[in-house]
Amino acid sequence: MQSFNWNDLKYLIALHRSETLLAAARHLGTSDTTVARRIADLQDKLGVTLFLRDTAGRYVLTEIGHAILIQAETTERAAMAVEDLLGHITTRLTGVVRISSVPVIINRILVPQISRLQDQEPGLTLELIPEARLLDLSKREADLALRFARPATGGLRIKAQKLGRLAFALFAASALDEHACSDLPWIEYEDAQASLPQARWLAKAAQRDPVGLAPLKVADVETAWEAAAQGLGKTLLPCSIAAADARLQQVDIRNHTRLPARDVWLLSHADQSDRASVMAVKNWLNGLSWA
Numbered sequence: 593m594q595s596f597n598w599n600d601l602k603y604l605i606a607l608h609r610s611e612t613l614l615a616a617a618r619h620l621g622t623s624d625t626t627v628a629r630r631i632a633d634l635q636d637k638l639g640v641t642l643f644l645r646d647t648a649g650r651y652v653l654t655e656i657g658h659a660i661l662i663q664a665e666t667t668e669r670a671a672m673a674v675e676d677l678l679g680h681i682t683t684r685l686t687g688v689v690r691i692s693s694v695p696v697i698i699n700r701i702l703v704p705q706i707s708r709l710q711d712q713e714p715g716l717t718l719e720l721i722p723e724a725r726l727l728d729l730s731k732r733e734a735d736l737a738l739r740f741a742r743p744a745t746g747g748l749r750i751k752a753q754k755l756g757r758l759a760f761a762l763f764a765a766s767a768l769d770e771h772a773c774s775d776l777p778w779i780e781y782e783d784a785q786a787s788l789p790q791a792r793w794l795a796k797a798a799q800r801d802p803v804g805l806a807p808l809k810v811a812d813v814e815t816a817w818e819a820a821a822q823g824l825g826k827t828l829l830p831c832s833i834a835a836a837d838a839r840l841q842q843v844d845i846r847n848h849t850r851l852p853a854r855d856v857w858l859l860s861h862a863d864q865s866d867r868a869s870v871m872a873v874k875n876w877l878n879g880l881s882w883a
Contacts, residue, residue, distance in 0.1 A: 600634040601664040603627055604642060608661055609733055611650040672867055686715040687869040692734035695722040695814035697856070700833045701880065702738075709876040716869055724812055735870055737859040738877070751860045753874075756882025759853040760790050761831040765823040766841040773843050777806035779819050779827035785811055789852035790828040796849070828852070832881070856882050 602620065606627070610616040613624035620627065635642050642657035653661060672687065691702070698720050706718065721734055742752050764773045778798040781791035790813070798805050806825035810816045816827040821839040828851070834840050845851065858877055860870065 597633075598667070600630050601667060603630040604634060604657070604661060605664050605668060607631060607643065607651050608653055611652075613651070669863060685713045685869050685872055688717045688719055689736065689869050689873045690719040690721060690734045691736045691738065691873070692721040692723050693738035694724050694740065695812055696817065696830065697738050698722040699814060700830070705880055709873070712876070713872050716872060718873070735860070736873060736877070739857050739859060740854040742855070742857050749862050751862055753858045755856045755858050755877060755880075757853050757855050758830040758832065758882060760828040760851050761834070762826055762843040762845050762851070763820050763829045763834050763840045764826040764843050765821055766839055768823065773826060773841070775803060776826045777803050779806045779816050779825035780809055781816075782809040782811050789854060793849070793852050794828060
């Protein structure tokens with residue numbers, strides 16, 4: 593085995609987590625040809641095959657690749673710990689913390705309140721990932737995740753903390769009068785999201801209303817929000833944050849059943865939770881208003 597460049601381990605980690613050269617390149621801020629060249633060089637120096645490609649064209653680690661990945665991620669954690677240590681020495685935290693959540697939480701809760709964290713910890717950088725899919729914290733696709741449900745998988749390696757509860761209410765465009773609001777159709781969710789509490793409530797409400805459903809379906813709260821603001825129908829939105837949007841008004845729900853609410857959960861990986869930068873972001877998230 594020839595001596596290899598330790599810096600190439602980050603290309604191994606990135607390609608494993610991203611599964612494609614282009615995605616790994618975007619994450620690393622380089623080109624896909626550079627990623628391919630560095631991986632090829634690492635394989636040549638180590639004398640082993642690290643990746644195979646599956647039928648979908650994704651890069652999948654071999655058995656020896658997995659063994660090397662474990663050591664590479666240990667090196668990655670050590671490097672992040674050094675960054676945190678240097679931040680303590682210079683009396684300021686540094687580093688990047690990646691937060692994944694559904695778009696409505698990213699856009700409507702985190703972004704409007706992010707300046708407080710920036711004032712407290714100017715050396716920190718947040719990467720906000722509006723992603724409905726629960727990213728793999730063990731692959732460091734994200735450091736923290738905010739979700740409307742407690743995870744059913746992850747075991748002891750995933751820590752879950754309830755941050756608060758968002759009550760939902762019925763909203764429509766503020767430009768409409770009460771009569772026009774009552775005549776609005778209901779904006780419902782696509783079939784894949786039909787099990788969501790707000791989707792079930794909307795489906796039942798629409799069944800009892802002769803106005804019926806709007807000629808569109810949405811996949812998430814953020815899209816429902818914008819559709820309602822544009823006057824395309826009425827729908828359920830998180831009450832505390834939707835009330836702050838001047839384009840929307842809360843609609844009376846008399847003759848309907850009790851409105852749903854969604855718990856907000858903070859998820860973190862046990863191996864990352866003691867990083868000072870992650871702890872600072874978790875403290876910020878705990879201090880936000882979730883009511």
